[in-house]
Amino acid sequence: MGTSFGRGGATTFQQDLQNADCILIEGSNMAECHPVGFQWVMEAKERGAKIIHVDPRFSRTSAVADLHVPIRAGSDIAFLGGIVNYILENGREFRDYVVRYTNAATIVNEDFRDTEDLDGLFSGFDEEKVAYDISTWSYEGADVNAAAGNRDKAAQGEAHGRGSTVESDRPKSRDETLEHPRCVFQLLKKHYRRYTPELVEQVCGIPRHLFLEVAESLCANSGRDRTSAFCYAVGWTQHTVGVQYIRTAAIIQLLLGNIGRPGGGILALRGHASIQGSTDVPTLYNILPGYIAMRHAHSQVGLQKFIENIGNKYGYWGHLDAYLISLLKAWWGDNATSANEYCFDYLPRLTGDHSAYVSTLRALDGELDGYFLIGENPAVGNANGKAHRLALANLKWLVVRDLQEIESASFWHDSPEIETGELRTADIGTEVFFLPAAAHTEKDGTFTNTQRMLQWHHKAVEPPGDVRSDLWFAYHLGRRIREKLSGSLDPKDKPILELTWDYPTEGRHLDPSADAVLKEINGFTVGDGKAVSGYEDLRADGSTACGVWIYSGCFAGDENLPARRKPHWEQDTWVAPEWAWTWPMNRHIIYNRASADPDGKPWSERKKCVWWDEKKQEWTGYDVPDFKKTMRPDYEPDDDARAEWGLRGDEPFIMQSDGKGWLYVPSGLTDGPMPTHYEPHESPFANPLYKQQANPVRQTFHRKENPYNPTHGEPGADVFPYVMTTYRLTEHHTAGGMSRTLPFLSELQPEMFCEVSPALAAERGLENGGWATIVSTRTAIEARVLVTDRVKPLRVADRVVHQVGLPYHWGTRGLSVGDSANDLFPLALDPNVHIQEVKAATCDIRPGRRPRGAAVLGLVDDYRRRAGAS
Amino acid sequence: MKQTRAREQAMVPRAEPRTYYDRPVLKKPVWKWYIPAYFFTGGMAGASATLSFAARLRGNDRLARRASLISLAGIAASPVFLIADLGRPDRFYNMLRVAKPTSPMSMGTWLISLFGPATGAAALSDVTGVLPGAGRLAEAVAAVLGPGVSTYTAVLTADTAIPAWHEAWRELPIVFAGGSAASAGAAAVLVTPAADAAPARRLVALGTSMELAAERAMVQRLGDLAEPYRSGQASSPVKAAKGLLRAGALLVSLGSHRRPWLARTGAVATLAGVALTRWSIFKAGFESAEDPRFTVQPQRERLSRERASASEPM
Amino acid sequence: MTERVGFFTDTTLCIGCKACEVACKEWNHVPDDGLNFLGQSYDNTGELGASTWRHVAFIEQTKPIDIEGNGSAGDVRWLMSSDVCKHCTHAACLEVCPTGALFRTEFGTVVVQQDVCNGCGYCVPACPFGVIDQREGDGRVWKCTLCYDRIGVALEPACAKACPTKSIQFGPLDELRTQARERVGELHERGVTEARLYGDDPSDGVGGMGAFFLLLDDPEVYGLPPDPVVTTRDLAAMWKAAGAAALAMGAAVVVSVFGGRG
Numbered sequence A: 001m002g003t004s005f006g007r008g009g010a011t012t013f014q015q016d017l018q019n020a021d022c023i024l025i026e027g028s029n030m031a032e033c034h035p036v037g038f039q040w041v042m043e044a045k046e047r048g049a050k051i052i053h054v055d056p057r058f059s060r061t062s063a064v065a066d067l068h069v070p071i072r073a074g075s076d077i078a079f080l081g082g083i084v085n086y087i088l089e090n091g092r093e094f095r096d097y098v099v100r101y102t103n104a105a106t107i108v109n110e111d112f113r114d115t116e117d118l119d120g121l122f123s124g125f126d127e128e129k130v131a132y133d134i135s136t137w138s139y140e141g142a143d144v145n146a147a148a149g150n151r152d153k154a155a156q157g158e159a160h161g162r163g164s165t166v167e168s169d170r171p172k173s174r175d176e177t178l179e180h181p182r183c184v185f186q187l188l189k190k191h192y193r194r195y196t197p198e199l200v201e202q203v204c205g206i207p208r209h210l211f212l213e214v215a216e217s218l219c220a221n222s223g224r225d226r227t228s229a230f231c232y233a234v235g236w237t238q239h240t241v242g243v244q245y246i247r248t249a250a251i252i253q254l255l256l257g258n259i260g261r262p263g264g265g266i267l268a269l270r271g272h273a274s275i276q277g278s279t280d281v282p283t284l285y286n287i288l289p290g291y292i293a294m295r296h297a298h299s300q301v302g303l304q305k306f307i308e309n310i311g312n313k314y315g316y317w318g319h320l321d322a323y324l325i326s327l328l329k330a331w332w333g334d335n336a337t338s339a340n341e342y343c344f345d346y347l348p349r350l351t352g353d354h355s356a357y358v359s360t361l362r363a364l365d366g367e368l369d370g371y372f373l374i375g376e377n378p379a380v381g382n383a384n385g386k387a388h389r390l391a392l393a394n395l396k397w398l399v400v401r402d403l404q405e406i407e408s409a410s411f412w413h414d415s416p417e418i419e420t421g422e423l424r425t426a427d428i429g430t431e432v433f434f435l436p437a438a439a440h441t442e443k444d445g446t447f448t449n450t451q452r453m454l455q456w457h458h459k460a461v462e463p464p465g466d467v468r469s470d471l472w473f474a475y476h477l478g479r480r481i482r483e484k485l486s487g488s489l490d491p492k493d494k495p496i497l498e499l500t501w502d503y504p505t506e507g508r509h510l511d512p513s514a515d516a517v518l519k520e521i522n523g524f525t526v527g528d529g530k531a532v533s534g535y536e537d538l539r540a541d542g543s544t545a546c547g548v549w550i551y552s553g554c555f556a557g558d559e560n561l562p563a564r565r566k567p568h569w570e571q572d573t574w575v576a577p578e579w580a581w582t583w584p585m586n587r588h589i590i591y592n593r594a595s596a597d598p599d600g601k602p603w604s605e606r607k608k609c610v611w612w613d614e615k616k617q618e619w620t621g622y623d624v625p626d627f628k629k630t631m632r633p634d635y636e637p638d639d640d641a642r643a644e645w646g647l648r649g650d651e652p653f654i655m656q657s658d659g660k661g662w663l664y665v666p667s668g669l670t671d672g673p674m675p676t677h678y679e680p681h682e683s684p685f686a687n688p689l690y691k692q693q694a695n696p697v698r699q700t701f702h703r704k705e706n707p708y709n710p711t712h713g714e715p716g717a718d719v720f721p722y723v724m725t726t727y728r729l730t731e732h733h734t735a736g737g738m739s740r741t742l743p744f745l746s747e748l749q750p751e752m753f754c755e756v757s758p759a760l761a762a763e764r765g766l767e768n769g770g771w772a773t774i775v776s777t778r779t780a781i782e783a784r785v786l787v788t789d790r791v792k793p794l795r796v797a798d799r800v801v802h803q804v805g806l807p808y809h810w811g812t813r814g815l816s817v818g819d820s821a822n823d824l825f826p827l828a829l830d831p832n833v834h835i836q837e838v839k840a841a842t843c844d845i846r847p848g849r850r851p852r853g854a855a856v857l858g859l860v861d862d863y864r865r866r867a868g869a870s
Numbered sequence B: 001m002k003q004t005r006a007r008e009q010a011m012v013p014r015a016e017p018r019t020y021y022d023r024p025v026l027k028k029p030v031w032k033w034y035i036p037a038y039f040f041t042g043g044m045a046g047a048s049a050t051l052s053f054a055a056r057l058r059g060n061d062r063l064a065r066r067a068s069l070i071s072l073a074g075i076a077a078s079p080v081f082l083i084a085d086l087g088r089p090d091r092f093y094n095m096l097r098v099a100k101p102t103s104p105m106s107m108g109t110w111l112i113s114l115f116g117p118a119t120g121a122a123a124l125s126d127v128t129g130v131l132p133g134a135g136r137l138a139e140a141v142a143a144v145l146g147p148g149v150s151t152y153t154a155v156l157t158a159d160t161a162i163p164a165w166h167e168a169w170r171e172l173p174i175v176f177a178g179g180s181a182a183s184a185g186a187a188a189v190l191v192t193p194a195a196d197a198a199p200a201r202r203l204v205a206l207g208t209s210m211e212l213a214a215e216r217a218m219v220q221r222l223g224d225l226a227e228p229y230r231s232g233q234a235s236s237p238v239k240a241a242k243g244l245l246r247a248g249a250l251l252v253s254l255g256s257h258r259r260p261w262l263a264r265t266g267a268v269a270t271l272a273g274v275a276l277t278r279w280s281i282f283k284a285g286f287e288s289a290e291d292p293r294f295t296v297q298p299q300r301e302r303l304s305r306e307r308a309s310a311s312e313p314m
Numbered sequence C: 001m002t003e004r005v006g007f008f009t010d011t012t013l014c015i016g017c018k019a020c021e022v023a024c025k026e027w028n029h030v031p032d033d034g035l036n037f038l039g040q041s042y043d044n045t046g047e048l049g050a051s052t053w054r055h056v057a058f059i060e061q062t063k064p065i066d067i068e069g070n071g072s073a074g075d076v077r078w079l080m081s082s083d084v085c086k087h088c089t090h091a092a093c094l095e096v097c098p099t100g101a102l103f104r105t106e107f108g109t110v111v112v113q114q115d116v117c118n119g120c121g122y123c124v125p126a127c128p129f130g131v132i133d134q135r136e137g138d139g140r141v142w143k144c145t146l147c148y149d150r151i152g153v154a155l156e157p158a159c160a161k162a163c164p165t166k167s168i169q170f171g172p173l174d175e176l177r178t179q180a181r182e183r184v185g186e187l188h189e190r191g192v193t194e195a196r197l198y199g200d201d202p203s204d205g206v207g208g209m210g211a212f213f214l215l216l217d218d219p220e221v222y223g224l225p226p227d228p229v230v231t232t233r234d235l236a237a238m239w240k241a242a243g244a245a246a247l248a249m250g251a252a253v254v255v256s257v258f259g260g261r262g
């Protein structure tokens, strides 16, 4: 999303789905995983919208959809690419929108080579580094050297939630006739030419008539008067090409002109109550608050140069200096002065890949002493659970802050490895500190939900006993460290000692005030400490401080806006601006400048959102305009215009350096400017399109704790003939710490089970209600069997393939216990955001329960031997 | 709704009714064996009271006294069974908070609480000889209430949604009445000198034929719903009961005062037969509740009948 | 008596999330009903009972498909429906209750007074829907109270409140019935000809249900009786039959005593 549009968040909000004429839910089980938000899909359906669900299984979402399209897990890019091809071949794109609002007309560097030319690779692939040099992907005439030269800018991924930082100049050459052979539009055409309905059928197992029905429904319900929306979630992201799945959807929505308009957009359905917040604020290791890239250890550049490299000349990233310096002021307060570059040097720097999985493997190698687990249960929730549990058992210390004593805290006495004898409690050196954490009902604070909305929750009850909030923990931990260090003259301690660490505390437990934290996040003028009204108030001269620039405005007028609770039926529009607060600047549909034509008039009465008011000389409408309020639609920048004023009045994607929605991503992605169908890391099928079977730059880890099943073409692949995928059930929550411990939820789904088709059940002798054992080279797990026609055998390529459905909620603790689906999956990651591929892998399934104790290892070894994978 | 109706008609009558995973539609009763046991003792007590009074009028005091003692014993045992079956025995008195005509259990409770003391008083005065006048009056009251005590339990059983019980509401009372009479007679035969037991022996014969005839009628009218009585858990008790009843009646009638032991054996068989019938009816009810077909099929057929007649031209 | 209230459960809007089941238990402190994997689609509670007052049924229907695979929603249908006590106009449970523990509230709903119930269990086989049941170890019977404590203070019942898709609609029964009929009309126009109401008709065997449903198939498919009748409808006749039987017995006694020698 970031690379296509400029911001790493849903482009719309769930309530707006009611305005859609067609909703494509793919890679999401929305009815089961976002049941409350799903009411707006039902509302749209009641209003006559067509609801389509594309999913390997017929789920509770499919049950209420107008059309369910079964698909082979891991083949979505072929399907979506097919739709792109359908649009382009039949000229169904929304021309005016595409020409003016996307980079379709932009001409690309002549050295660029497509996967069509290189049989599955783009130009710039480096065999040893197993990485792309992306310089040839850039726009013609763009400042490519800088791109190649400056490592701080390379590999900008989805995690950064933003587009390129490479194009330091506006693209020089465009061809608005879209005829130029190297313009993005023609490149797309060429790239997807072979993604025909026949190919879709062959790759995805989707019969032609179904594919065509979907493609036609989308086209027929897009344009001036109609809009279609996409909903996706982790059914798309959890693949070794996850980011590119979403890119393909972005391309379709841009071609059909559905971004920034009511009833359109792409709704990224996020997960944990505040997972969006955790990438905004963030808790990610490699970016600073508000998607500001982090500095690398070896980089010697100073503040100004860093800002030049990372920032953009044009668009709102042109104010990076204000955002970054305000951040430094928020952190180091009066210690941050222009003289010392506002403590720029105090910022932590990247020394390498410290993503969760890589760190886990370092722990396995004894290169990691300790670990904080705050609100996470990797022993159950992460792919290859065994590797994770072995890693936890190889630490010196482990701090677990959780509501429950979860599997990740109890692995030393009740993990499956204890049963198999791979671990012996006596031999485990890890000292586990379990600290009970306060739940959201026991503390003040915000959630940032799936639609970028900050919602305040008030403390309803005092946390019992030793239970404390995470804010309390972080604050007092910092306080104590600072006390210990106080007086130290060691320069490495200065960044900590000079931090502003002065939040007012309240209550019996001296909880830091969450309000105060939110206000710091919002930002304030250093002089009078008054809250700023938004990021446009931020200055690069040290006169303002701001913790998270994109959240700036949430505390405007010193009022806690996320705490607003005025119900939508008491408000004028469906946007309901007075319910909580949405970043950026309470804009609900972002890039909504695109809801008006280039002259600033709504594309149609039916799909009005914001428009240019000639009298008032400003943008106005139902939603807060996501645009410079006073910039005329016909505004043309002159050469030395900068930042937002460097963009034209008809360029809606104000975070992008060229103001366009990106059909083609010249930089910001590690695995290609245009999505390409690659098979999952483990697949029973060959890639019919290219010699290149899987994503060439996917992240894999070849080591004994992480064996891989042989994929198609490798000897032994037939030992694991079935495709397995994982998902959620309404009745449980993720790794189960919050649901398997509750009787009312446990009784609704009391046991781990697998879903198989009657055909597979017959083939393998599985009985409904009985037991099955599912096997991969990682391990074997057991599950009760649910034989159902909701899982269909699919005809892919030249044969029928069976899929095994596995909910992943179970573990060894709680009222409802069972084997973990994740123990079956390998560590194979998307190269941009390091997400594990747990939506598609291969397995075998057999009737009966798994062997007990060490015997499981025997069974798995036997499979490894047969697959030649040991 | 036109298409809908058409559709339903197309699907009805169905060989196998559709069900929800074959799960019962109804809840089976929570009652334990105490309940049929009570049906038996209560029924016998009721009939015995009437027998006793009639014998008194005929001047057969030996038979009268014994019958009234049997009645007392029977009715004394009943509350024990009833209370034992309550989920909350301590709350038995809650039954007397209200008198509900719509609740056979409520009506029955009141009936017993009048009948019980009456039989008690009657027996007491008869044995001790005190207040003979009041004793007679009590005997009369008990004699009049007796048949009610013996038959209301049939209504209690039929007044449920349990198909094999509810649909049998016409015949069940006669089955219960006959059984009660037979058991009263049999009990009397056991304890009465053969010379005075002739009426009791005749009562066994009459009661038994009443019960058997009524049951045959019941099973015939129930049609498919009689399945639980014919096959399944209840079937063997049913057969055994019939056998015992026939044998019992035969032996009792053969065993005049010259061969009393024959009559007594017959009496035992009769008592066993009556008890078994109660038990099998009880069981059959449970089975018809547990199998959804017994709930769905008859209702489906009723619906299609109504629809058919509704769509007939006037 | 204030206006009669009830439920209209529109199963075409149900997404099977079971929020209603959970909300009911949370609000009414109903214990769990045992952790049993039933292998009956996503239904693991099975049926209404003493410890399950809302129950979501899951019915999977399929036109036979060829192993060549490849179908669409066309050949799979997944029906979901949230069942509950019907709060019958003529409520057998209430009528047979000998203690008056079961009573009709000012809202026209049927509720058990737990402090009066003596566990006689008569209501259990009396209910034509198999709703009310005795709780193990407790002895008393339990069922949906239609949130008597909530509606008393003008709150909607917990289950309806929790339902994200308005599949459970709570309100004055008359209004609900009109809405429901309009809804069926709408659906028929949209070609959903199998949509039909269940329990909305005051002339049915239980005098109309306080909680009625919009179904997409025959009631029995959802575990509901197709033509429920309140058992007490035949009660008068039963008493007559019993009376006759009583006389017959009396006669039998008289005959055997006076109709012969000795």
Ligand SMILES: Nc1nc2c(c(=O)[nH]1)N[C@H]1C(S)=C(S)[C@@H](COP(=O)(O)OP(=O)(O)OC[C@H]3O[C@@H](n4cnc5c(=O)[nH]c(N)nc54)[C@H](O)[C@@H]3O)O[C@H]1N2
Residues within 6 Å of the ligand: A026, A027, A028, A029, A030, A032, A033, A034, A054, A055, A056, A057, A059, A071, A072, A073, A074, A075, A076, A232, A233, A234, A235, A236, A269, A270, A271, A272, A725, A726, A727, A728, A729, A730, A731, A732, A733, A734, A735, A839, A840
């Ligand atoms: N009740 C409940 N709600 C939740 C959660 C929960 O645990 N329980 N978790 C929350 C969290 S953390 C998240 S991230 C979200 C996740 O929300 P979802 O992404 O909706 O959750 P999943 O069920 O994991 O995956 C969605 C669907 O992807 C399908 N799928 C698997 N592989 C593929 C594929 O290759 N292609 C396509 N098109 N589909 C595929 C699965 O069959 C599944 O139906 O839900 C949130 N909401």
Ligand SMILES: Nc1nc2c(c(=O)[nH]1)N[C@H]1C(S)=C(S)[C@@H](COP(=O)(O)OP(=O)(O)OC[C@H]3O[C@@H](n4cnc5c(=O)[nH]c(N)nc54)[C@H](O)[C@@H]3O)O[C@H]1N2
Residues within 6 Å of the ligand: A234, A238, A271, A272, A374, A375, A376, A377, A378, A380, A381, A382, A383, A401, A402, A403, A404, A406, A437, A438, A439, A440, A470, A726, A727, A728, A733, A734, A735, A736, A737, A738, A808, A821, A822, A825, A838
């Ligand atoms: N196979 C497979 N694996 C997956 C997925 C999948 O679809 N398939 N989905 C992935 C996704 S999207 C996600 S989000 C992860 C989720 O995986 P995890 O995040 O590891 O699992 P959770 O159970 O969500 O862990 C959250 C923990 O936080 C605790 N908690 C709740 N509130 C608080 C609080 O306020 N403070 C603290 N300290 N703790 C709190 C809960 O008790 C719970 O134990 O799983 C991932 N793994």
Ligand code: SF4
Residues within 6 Å of the ligand: A033, A034, A035, A036, A037, A273
């Ligand atoms: S759990 Fe929370 S976030 Fe998820 S659907 Fe329910 S209300 Fe929404």
Ligand code: SF4
Residues within 6 Å of the ligand: C085, C086, C087, C088, C091, C092, C093, C094, C110, C126, C127, C128, C129, C130, C131, C132, C143
């Ligand atoms: S459904 Fe059953 S329990 Fe509910 S009111 Fe009707 S008879 Fe009583």
Ligand code: SF4
Residues within 6 Å of the ligand: C093, C096, C097, C098, C099, C100, C101, C102, C112, C116, C117, C118, C119, C120, C121, C122, C123, C124, C140, C141
């Ligand atoms: S069990 Fe309780 S509620 Fe049911 S009939 Fe007996 S007393 Fe009434």
Ligand code: SF4
Residues within 6 Å of the ligand: C023, C024, C025, C027, C028, C053, C054, C084, C143, C144, C145, C146, C147, C148, C157, C158, C159, C160
């Ligand atoms: S009305 Fe109240 S008691 Fe009845 S099912 Fe709903 S929540 Fe439970």
Ligand code: SF4
Residues within 6 Å of the ligand: C013, C014, C015, C016, C017, C018, C019, C020, C021, C056, C080, C082, C162, C163, C164, C165, C166, C167, C168
């Ligand atoms: S809460 Fe509503 S949608 Fe969810 S299962 Fe219950 S009735 Fe269906």
Ligand SMILES: [Mo]
Residues within 6 Å of the ligand: A234, A270, A271, A272, A275
């Ligand atoms: Mo998630």
